[in-house]
């Protein structure tokens with residue numbers, strides 16, 4: 001049982017991503033069949049990349065849905081994943097607290113609590129107490145012959161939002177751009193913002209033609225749509 005740190009790993013992304021977006025977009029306007037011109041070496045990859053950049057800039061986003069990224073994420077709290085799964089144009093597979101017993105659960109400490117020694121001590125004591133109670137609850141249910149997932153599914157009611165979890169997430173490029181707009185913003189909660197920035201770094205490296213300008217909404221708008229009260233100051237608030 002203890003504190004853990006966030007880890008994000010790219011498991012897979014669509015192969016030939018640039019050509020896929022390029023050919024999907026071209027199909028809209030071409031007499032030719034995408035099935036025949038896909039990976040056509042007569043159109044070099046630099047030209048395809050420039051074309052993909054131009055469609056991202058123009059806001060013609062539906063061809064971006066053909067390319068997807070799958071991430072494995074660990075060292076995050078249940079508080080984070082509760083926010084993450086609100087994004088509906090995505091696929092999720094999360095570690096279950098029914099099938100996986102939390103016999104020695106790890107947890108995430110918010111930085112502001114961690115840097116105050118008294119608060120940190122209180123937090124860690126609470127985590128240890130919850131672990132003890134969770135284990136006792138399982139033992140009590142065992143006396144009534146309730147065990148395994150049947151016991152875990154009820155004992156987990158005592159677990160905190162700080163409990164560490166692992167999740168696999170798949171999003172297409174259009175949804176990723178939307179996710180980054182919402183979650184890289186300074187208004188987003190610190191932990192999901194950290195995750196979004198780590199995913200954004202990976203996307204920028206793997207597919208710069210789509211993601212080089214991606215980030216919080218203000219990065220493309222060049223103003224803050226959140227209003228004076230919530231504006232972080234990076235760009236001026238919309239009057």
Ligand SMILES: Cc1cc2nc3c(=O)[nH]c(=O)nc-3n(C[C@H](O)[C@H](O)[C@H](O)COP(=O)(O)OP(=O)(O)OC[C@H]3O[C@@H](n4cnc5c(N)ncnc54)[C@H](O)[C@@H]3O)c2cc1C
Pocket residue numbers: 086087088089175178182183187188189
């Ligand atoms: C700073 C911040 C604070 C937040 N605070 C709260 C809060 O206090 N309480 C709370 O409940 N949530 C809160 N949220 C979550 C937020 O309301 C959204 O549920 C979450 O960000 C998912 O965004 P989304 O619905 O745009 O995107 P997704 O679900 O990822 O969908 C992407 C886009 O698809 C379209 N779409 C998807 N489903 C539908 C549909 N059924 N009908 C029409 N169009 C659809 C929309 O255009 C949508 O923007 C907060 C989010 C942020 C970033």
